[in-house]
Amino acid sequence: MQILFLGTGAGMPSKQRNTSSMILKLLEERGSNWMFDCGEATQHQILRTTVKPRKIEKIFITHLHGDHIYGLPGLLGSRSFLGGEELLTIYGPKGIKDWLEVTLITSQTHLKYPLKIIEIEEGIIFEDEQFIVEARLLEHVVPCFGYRVTQKQLAPELLIEKADELGVPRGPLLRLLKSGQDVELPNGNVVRSSEVTGEPKEGFKLVVLGDTRYCENSILLAKESDVLIHEGTFDTGTEGLAREYGHSTIVDAANVSEKAGAKNLIINHISARFMPEDIKNLLVQVSEYNFPIYIADDFNEFSCINGKLERI
Ligand SMILES: [Zn+2]
Ligand SMILES: [Zn+2]
Numbered sequence: 001m002q003i004l005f006l007g008t009g010a011g012m013p014s015k016q017r018n019t020s021s022m023i024l025k026l027l028e029e030r031g032s033n034w035m036f037d038c039g040e041a042t043q044h045q046i047l048r049t050t051v052k053p054r055k056i057e058k059i060f061i062t063h064l065h066g067d068h069i070y071g072l073p074g075l076l077g078s079r080s081f082l083g084g085e086e087l088l089t090i091y092g093p094k095g096i097k098d099w100l101e102v103t104l105i106t107s108q109t110h111l112k113y114p115l116k117i118i119e120i121e122e123g124i125i126f127e128d129e130q131f132i133v134e135a136r137l138l139e140h141v142v143p144c145f146g147y148r149v150t151q152k153q154l155a156p157e158l159l160i161e162k163a164d165e166l167g168v169p170r171g172p173l174l175r176l177l178k179s180g181q182d183v184e185l186p187n188g189n190v191v192r193s194s195e196v197t198g199e200p201k202e203g204f205k206l207v208v209l210g211d212t213r214y215c216e217n218s219i220l221l222a223k224e225s226d227v228l229i230h231e232g233t234f235d236t237g238t239e240g241l242a243r244e245y246g247h248s249t250i251v252d253a254a255n256v257s258e259k260a261g262a263k264n265l266i267i268n269h270i271s272a273r274f275m276p277e278d279i280k281n282l283l284v285q286v287s288e289y290n291f292p293i294y295i296a297d298d299f300n301e302f303s304c305i306n307g308k309l310e311r312i
Helices: 042-047 072-081 096-106 160-165 172-178 216-222 239-244 250-260 276-284
Strands: 002-007 021-026 032-038 056-060 088-092 115-119 123-127 131-137 145-151 205-209 227-231 264-268 293-295 301-305 308-311
Touching: 002 042, 021 205, 042 072, 056 072, 072 088, 072 096, 088 096, 096 115, 131 216, 145 216, 160 172, 205 216, 216 227, 216 250, 227 250, 250 264, 250 293, 276 293
Parallel strands: 032 056, 056 088, 088 115, 205 227, 227 264, 264 293
Antiparallel strands: 002 021, 002 301, 021 032, 123 131, 131 145, 145 205, 301 308
């Protein structure tokens, strides 16, 4: 999986940062992308990437502040113009359905694909054979969710050389062995699945939080995750503003990550008060923590393989 930040700013767009949006690229895993939040002009940001709107399968909205949703109507319309025909599902807090439906109706935006809008409560909000998505309420000035995406255990790899050694012919018998079944070869020999497959692989655990103060639910969601994406609107010295406006400092983000035992932390939702030259100083404030911490910029892309995160 890869993580692509389309917008990493807080509140309003600035020259450096657009408002919140992020893409979880699952092209290898399921041939689609998931989006988290969709601030104004997200579709303009997408134009500067290789992401195709018709490949966006799900959009998870953390909360209904404009810097997280004002890009939705335009993106949904363009997805239709650009040939999107497959179902799009949007998950978000109560109110998202009314707002979006009224906007689409009054602007006479006729989508050529089915749109499902699910107003969520805390708990498991999506599950299929590959993924589980769990939501919990955070502490902001309006209801705001954090999401935990868990990829289920992956089927073990087929050790093709071992299978060749044991004389398994290419074709359906190999598929059965890969799926965990033992088989009998045409010569009568029995080959066990465990002889020709590796260890099952753990999937990834990614946690994407919306705007929030430091809170317990953030820690619960982020427990032993591979990657935690946490807002850091403020810094040491502006803690008071963070508390007052329902936000976190970058030290709050690092503390949540440490308590949760998350392997990697990416901080987003950065205030326009911080200029590009300030980022190094911000990272100094969290230099004591013994796990990798990144501050994301727009268009930063990360890949995560076996819990190891890299900025591409
Ligand atoms: Zn925000
Ligand atoms: Zn907000």
